[in-house]
Amino acid sequence: MSLTLKKIFETVCGTLAGLALLGIMVLTFFDVSGRKILSNSIPGSLELTELLMVVVIFGALPLVSLKGEHVVFDSLDAVLPVWFQKIQQGLIHLACAALLFGLAYLMWQTGADIASTGETTAQLKIPKAPFIQGMGVLCGLTALVHIVKAFSRQADAASEGGTL
């Protein structure tokens, strides 16, 4: 991937997920303080949070794959020769891409089904289908990231359990 393209990609996905997260925070704050202090909550805040959660998770997913931050066992790396690791990582990236493409197709179809019934959120009547199809699109993007990584020469750095 060329550097500019990578930069644009990171900025778009990052801004999308980051702002959605900021949105959840601000929304929760005003909703809770409104309810506790003025006994007046923001209508539909619950379902807005749900929609924003989808954006946070699936917007950041391509970045997690791009930066190789998924939890991986790398105990064998020390004993395997470098040429073998390269082939192995390439194949694994392709397998991940295949799985993600499958998931992307599945979510797109699910979204299309929901679109045909016209299902919306309960209070604000926001259509759900675009969000579910959006999950599919972002899974597809993540799959593309894995394909690019499968053919790039740079090896993955070790990463393990970054959040515990």
Next chain:
Amino acid sequence: MTEALLGFLAIFVLALLRMPLAFSMGLVGIVGIGLTRGWMPAMASAAQVVHETGFAYTLSVIPLFILMGNFVARAGLAHELFHAAYTFIGHRKGGLAHATIAACAGFGAICGSSIATAATMSKVAYPSIAAGGTLGIMIPPSTILVIYGIITETHIGKLFAAGVLPGILTALLLMLAVVVMTWQDPEHAPAGEKFSWAERFKAIQGIWGVLLLVVLVLGGIYGGFFTATEGAGMGATGAFLFALARKALNWEVLLEVLVESARTTAMLFTLLIAATIFANFVNYTSLPFELKDWITGLGLSPIMIVAAMMLIYVLLGTVMEELTMVLLTIPLFFPIVVQLGFDPVWFGVLIVMVIQIGLISPPVGMNLFVLNTLLPQVGLSNIFKGVWPMVLVLVITLGILLAFPSISLWLPSMMD
């Protein structure tokens, strides 16, 4: 039963081939359901899990607590916590070590991530003692307790309350170990300088705001004033304002913190989704029943069964990544624990303790690797040698928590 065992085996093989764990679990789960129940149900159940986990309001507690920790970390609080602890206890023997553990406990109360705690504290303090970093996951708000609460549908507020006393107990026992070690080897743990009370209060001034925030958030959750999600949202906003007041934020840094937290969230949710798909597959098979029958048929006393589970965890934890270990085993162990009549809250605390041990026990102890990256001059073998007494202390603590459930359950019982 064979299908489920083959499933576990397949995950291990894929994981050893370096496929990310989330993808291994998800793939095996879908293929497993596909082969045993048919491909249509497999697709439908996978889509449903992705859909439900994505659109879950209660799960927004995870990114909000992560965000809170990251804001506070970015505000440069760790250094001041350490300084404050140091002014109080630094003049004793091994003062530096004591201060580190105390500061870790304090930072853990804010951050909820053991690795982040170890990484942050080791930058400011003495290396061999950063076992204290693991306190971050026991003392609430702990990421692992939130995840445990979600997959087992246990009350998160109660889990947080349950973590408080065990967290303090662990900190005290670690400090006791430091006392013993410095008594044997005084040269390696010199006493620091003594501070006046005026200096001590000055040191607290910088951090009281955040401590107050933590007390308000956790107190609000314990007291039933907030749900865990609401508390997390208020905490994240408070931490954001705190960082803002300290001039630690500009647009660039803000976006960085947000994206970092979103990435951690996405990584965790991929694991969560995949683990749920795999658990669905395992629950379709006869394995959970047969395992339950087999274990209850052994005629062991219930507490022995839980102790045996803990032993398995401690052994597995030395070679395995800890979060994965928990995600894979909870669907099997949790129903047994509940059927034996134990409190899920207590078991959650034990699980966290076991993960703490796994994180610092060689050869695969994540916190030790973090330390090694941050302090390359010390050397991994020295870190391994230095950490064994700490591992022992944590194992003893686990034993105490196992023998006296009331240490974990007393605070949550006040919430009813």
